[in-house]
Amino acid sequence: MNEYLVEITTTIPEDTTPEEVDRRRAAEAVRARELAADSHLARLWRPVGELRSIGIWRAADEDELHDKVLATLPLRPWMTITVTALEPHPNDPGPSS
Helix, strand or coil: CEEEEEEECCCCCCCCCCCHHHHHHHHHHHHHHHHHCCCCCCEEEECCCEEEEEEEEEEECCHCCCCHHHHHCCCCCHHEEEEECCCCCCCCCCCCC
């Protein structure tokens, strides 16, 4: 699987009820756990004081990432997503070196 840096900003439409927001957020948490179990979501962070997420995601290619992974997120209609494809760096001190 290839790895991608994915930056997500979620903007909730003004006319959305608090109940709808709570429902989607709960569903989002469930889906994130499923994607982690399937090895698509490797890591996820929230920058301090910001309403956005930065994560390492995995997929066979960008089409799969967009169409079969990110598209399944319950909050996706409210998200702006930036994807950067990653490749190993020769000086990476991580587990694959």
